[in-house]
Amino acid sequence: KPRILSGMQPTSDSLHLGNYLGALVNWRTLQADFDAYFFVADLHSLTVATDPEVIRRRTRLTAAQFIAAGIDPERSAVFCQSHIRETTEVAWVLGCQAAVGEMNRMTQFKDKTSKGQSANVGLFTYPVLMASDILLYNPQYVPVGDDQRQHLEITRDLALRFNARFGEVFEVPEGYIPKESARIMDLQDPTSKMSKSSSSPKGLLDIMDDPARLAKKVRSAVTDTEAEIRYDVERKPGVSNLLVMASVLGDTPIATLEQQYSGRGYGDLKKDVAELVVETVTPFRQRIDELLDDPAELDGILARGAERAGEVALATRDAVFDAVGLLPAG
Ligand code: TYM
Numbered sequence: 051k052p053r054i055l056s057g058m059q060p061t062s063d064s065l066h067l068g069n070y071l072g073a074l075v076n077w078r079t080l081q082a083d084f085d086a087y088f089f090v091a092d093l094h095s096l097t098v099a100t101d102p103e104v105i106r107r108r109t110r111l112t113a114a115q116f117i118a119a120g121i122d123p124e125r126s127a128v129f130c131q132s133h134i135r136e137t138t139e140v141a142w143v144l145g146c147q148a149a150v151g152e153m154n155r156m157t158q159f160k161d162k163t164s165k166g167q168s169a170n171v172g173l174f175t176y177p178v179l180m181a182s183d184i185l186l187y188n189p190q191y192v193p194v195g196d197d198q199r200q201h202l203e204i205t206r207d208l209a210l211r212f213n214a215r216f217g218e219v220f221e222v223p224e225g226y227i228p229k230e231s232a233r234i235m236d237l238q239d240p241t242s243k244m245s246k247s248s249s250s251p252k253g254l255l256d257i258m259d260d261p262a263r264l265a266k267k268v269r270s271a272v273t274d275t276e277a278e279i280r281y282d283v284e285r286k287p288g289v290s291n292l293l294v295m296a297s298v299l300g301d302t303p304i305a306t307l308e309q310q311y312s313g314r315g316y317g318d319l320k321k322d323v324a325e326l327v328v329e330t331v332t333p334f335r336q337r338i339d340e341l342l343d344d345p346a347e348l349d350g351i352l353a354r355g356a357e358r359a360g361e362v363a364l365a366t367r368d369a370v371f372d373a374v375g376l377l378p379a380g
Contacts, residue, residue: 054084054226055189057091057131057180058116060108061098061246064258065115067327068234068244071298072195076228078120080193086126087187087359088116093131093138093179097172110348111338115257117351118337129355131183136360136367141175141182143370144208147215148178152207157200181205186363188221196232197243199225216373219366230294230304237271240287257331258338264331265324268292279311279319289316292323299326 056077058069065074077088090112095105109130116128131137153159156177163169172179184192184205192202202225209220234244236253244254255264273288281304283290296319297304311319341348372378 051083051085052191053087053187053189054080054191054193055087055089055184055187055223056193057089057094057183058112059091059095060105060112061095061100062256063108063111064256065112066234066244066246066249067255067257067295068195070119070257070330071231071234071295072228073193074116074119074121075231075298076193076226077116077126080191080226081121081126084191086121087129087189087362088121088126089129089131089134089183089355089359090116091131091180091183093183094176097170097176110342110345113348113352114338114341115334117341118334123351123355127355127358129352129359133352133356134183134186134359134363136186136363137179137183140186140367140370141179143374144181144185144212145175145178147208147211148181148204152204153177156204177201177204178208181208184223185209185220186366187359188362188366189223190221191226192223193226193228194232195234196227199227212370212373219369219373231298234294235287235291237267237288237291240272240291255327257334259331261328261331264327268295268324268327269320271320273316277315279314279316280308289319292319296323296326299323299330 056073058065058073077086080086090109092105092109095108113128113130117123121128153174158176159169159174162173180201181204185208192205194202202223206222209222213220213222236242236244236249237255238250238253242248246254252267252270255267271288271292273292274286276286279289279293280286281290281293293304293307296302296307300322368378
């Protein structure tokens with residue numbers, strides 16, 4: 051089977067609907083046809099200063115959210131990025147192939163530093179670590195939302211550069227970016243993506259939030275002054291965002307929804323999206339509570355996942371070290 055891999059940072063006490071619709075829903079579908087690896091990007095989350103206890107809690111919670119969303123740990127490897135030591139080893143080698151200028155041009159780094167935040171070196175080399183945690187597994191596809199496009203581009207560049215210089219060691223992966231749901235937007239500002247760091251609380255749908263509050267946020271989503279329910283991201287970003295949510299959550303094509311809602315008002319669409327959100331999050335929250343009740347079981351799943359991922363990572367690390375001329379350790 052061809053391989054896929056993806057990761058998510060444990061940076062919050064809840065995934066938001068963008069993470070769920072833009073990434074997890076695809077992971078769940080793809081795991082049937084691919085050899086799948088999904089990890090909690092705990093090393094990446096260290097780029098933001100966070101209390102160690104909080105990191106521990108959110109790492110387990112993020113893994114529990116994968117499973118509650120339908121990732122089957124019997125089928126897919128679910129693990130912590132930091133449990134694979136080869137991640138940082140290969141990141142060093144890749145960092146020696148990366149130019150300071152290309153890291154400087156990364157929008158994520160530029161955005162954070164332009165806001166006057168003082169940046170740590172980890173934030174600067176973030177894309178190199180990500181290239182490593184992808185290339186270690188030689189995946190053909192990396193299912194992500196639109197905001198990870200630039201990271202994937204640099205990963206591909208580094209793989210091509212390495213292969214050209216040292217021989218074909220890495221698979222050059224492709225992004226797997228869904229057409230409509232790759233950018234779920236802020237409910238209050240539908241021209242900006244939904245994001246835990248930049249969205250207003252009223253614009254962000256946290257999956258772990260109280261269902262009644264989630265429904266209320268959907269009902270107060272910003273739309274436009276027309277009255278027509280039609281998918282048009284440029285002119286009707288708010289309505290289009292609601293249509294995407296209804297489409298993925300209810301598994302109905304957008305064109306069908308446009309027909310169903312023809313002649314009806316925004317209130318109807320919002321009410322239906324609110325119901326779909328509540329129907330999705332209610333069992334999700336229950337399953338997470340069960341999983342977190344038994345941390346030993348969850349840690350066991352992560353350990354088994356790391357064992358499986360570790361075998362692949364070790365083989366790649368050895369090939370990378372050998373290719374650049376490092377002697378075998380004996
Ligand atoms: P992270 O943790 O910010 O986001 C996890 C996934 O959610 C997607 N996403 C969205 N999709 C649609 N609409 C939105 N509003 C939205 N917001 C977030 C992201 O695109 C992502 O797929 N750097 C990565 C973590 C990472 C990674 C990797 C991903 C580390 N190593 C290797 C893939 C492969 C990140 O910070 O994602």
